[in-house]
Amino acid sequence: MKNIIIASTSTLHEGRYLEYLLPVLQSHFKNCSTILFIPYARPGGISHDEYTQKAASVFQTINISVKGIHEFEDPETALKNAEGIFTGGGNTFLLVTQLYRNNIMQILSETVKNGIPYLGTSAGSNICGLSMQTTNDMPIVYPPSFQTLGLIPFNLNPHYLDPNLQSKHMGETRETRIKEFHAFNTIPVLGLREGSWIEVKGEKITLKGNLSARLFLQNQQPTELNPESDLSNLK
């Protein structure tokens, strides 16, 4: 039975890393003594070790240890033995490239579909959809494919931002960009605001957090979905 938390962001404004999610994570990973962290999305600034340590220092407060996938000789074996998995944020192009380069996109998908609890934040959430094509990130590396884990039957736009009506900027709004996606793709897109997350329990998919999310369907006006909305039939 799938058991997944897909969060728009790891960190809220003026909050600490994963702080707002911690009560949820305590229950989500309750049967795990150790979780496997995938730091691949991080493009620089801090090393994979440092990024893993950042996650570890939070999970230690709920008595869970964290090991980075880069610490294992064979990432596939690391995934197969994982009690729980957390993929952190950063750049989605980089994350997807690394998952393909290490030949673990498929095994990661299968492992999570088989019921190992998964947490994704930001880029780690983007990859839960059918493709990474509604990411906000810059194409800093060229991935072999835009296809991702397909843990849910739609795409996400994490860190969803409403248009700033005061702005004089002429670049495309997030809504315009998602409409552009729908000129070529039929996949629904859920704009997930910071503070929202999706809970997947088996086939039940639910919008969580205090905020509404913005749903984009091809050739339709976007709509707002309230917290606790059932997303199970969205495809």
Add this chain to the structure above:
Amino acid sequence: MKNIIIASTSTLHEGRYLEYLLPVLQSHFKNCSTILFIPYARPGGISHDEYTQKAASVFQTINISVKGIHEFEDPETALKNAEGIFTGGGNTFLLVTQLYRNNIMQILSETVKNGIPYLGTSAGSNICGLSMQTTNDMPIVYPPSFQTLGLIPFNLNPHYLDPNLQSKHMGETRETRIKEFHAFNTIPVLGLREGSWIEVKGEKITLKGNLSARLFLQNQQPTELNPESDLSNLK
């Protein structure tokens, strides 16, 4: 001798399409009776015909006619016979995909390097750099490569946006994204604000417009370049 205008945006806030550039374009295309418009970046909303008509209605005010490349049976021949070329904005992933699919990325580059006057705005400017990897656009289609025209020896970030210090949004700023690019790439990136453009005359590259531009070099603090800065040695 290269003769190129690379503009951050086609349209300024509360301005009309190409309005702020029109005096520059009059001189830039002074030897052209007709220019070839490349509407490929436009992902929807209006057709290639309508987009071409939008460009044509502006150029008609300076007595230049406009023909869309999609109106020609063979886009390569259309390029070879062009007196001037304008590539409009939209989605860079789509534009690059279409240029490759029509097998004209290289011939477009050669044509402009041979001196046919070129205008790019937004996505049409992005492709003037070495790669499209510093675009702001969503990856709505999967291009066969991120390599672009290489008309200038660096990359651009059109519609460059300064961080909003009032924002509570935790998504990456433009500056952070460009730093991420530099974790894997050495190519300089020029953040070109709306209202700025680059003029290329032979090997001379100059920043134009009233605004400064933000220069990002790998492993260095970004700097501000004043209007009329000479960018010829930037690589």
